[in-house]
Amino acid sequence: MKGCYEVAILETRQLKKVYGSAAASQTKALDGVDLSVESGEFVAIVGTSGSGKSTLLNLIGGLDSPTEGTVVLNGCELSQLNDDQLTLFRRSNIGFIFQNYNLIPNLNVYENIILPVELDNKKVDQAYLHSILVMLDLDDKQTKYPNQLSGGQQQRIAIARALITKPAVILADEPTGNLDSKTSKAVMELLRMSNTRFNQTLIMITHNSDIAGMADRIVHIEDGRNKVS
C-alpha cells in the first residue's frame, strides 16, 4: 500500500562471535552474519551441526553478547542496554523456546506458564491461556509439576510460557525436536496461528525440512556465515 513500508524488526550487522580467550582454544562460531527480518515474518534457520545457529539465536535474544557487530531488535540496539534494561526488554519483547525447557521445578504447570505475565505485573488473559492449553493438550496437566511430566509435555509447557505474553518476537531452537509427529504438527499450527494472529515474528532453528518448508523464508548458516541464496 502507498505510504506503508515493511519495517525490519531485526537487523544484525557483521555479527561475529569467538568463544574462548586463549588463542589456541578459540572457536569462531559466527563470522559476520548480516540478517534482516521483517515484522511478522516466519524465518527458519537451517545449517549443519556446529554451523553457529544456536549462537546466532542467543545473540539475537540478548542472552550473550557478540565479539563484534550489532543486533537491533524491535528498535533497540541490544549492546546499548544495561543488564536490567536488557532483562526487561527481553521479558516484554521476546518469547524463548529452547531445547532445555528451563522450567522452574517447584512451580506447577499453570504457575510456570503464567510466570512471565506475573513478573510483568500484568493480568493473565484467561481465555487466551485456555486456548493455548487446549491446543497443546495441557488442559488437564495444570496442577502437575515438571518432574511428573514427559520431555514432550515439558517442551509444550515451555511453548505455552513463551506465547502467553504475546511477544513481538518468538525465538525457537528446535521447538519440536522432542515431540512425536502429531504433537509437532499441533505445535507448528499453534506457532503459525500465533504468528499470523498477533503479527509475531517467528525465528526458528530446525533440522526438519518439512518444518523449514512452512516458513516464509529459509536462512542457511554455514561456517558461521549466512549463505546468500
Ligand SMILES: Nc1ncnc2c1ncn2[C@@H]1O[C@H](COP(=O)(O)OP(=O)(O)OP(=O)(O)O)[C@@H](O)[C@H]1O
Ligand atoms: N559456550 C561455548 N563455548 C565454546 N564453544 C562453543 C560454545 N557454544 C558453542 N560453541 C562452538 O561454536 C560453534 C557453533 O556452535 P552452535 O551451538 O552455535 O552450533 P549449531 O549450529 O547450533 O549446532 P547444533 O545444530 O549441533 O545445535 C561450534 O563449534 C561449538 O562447538
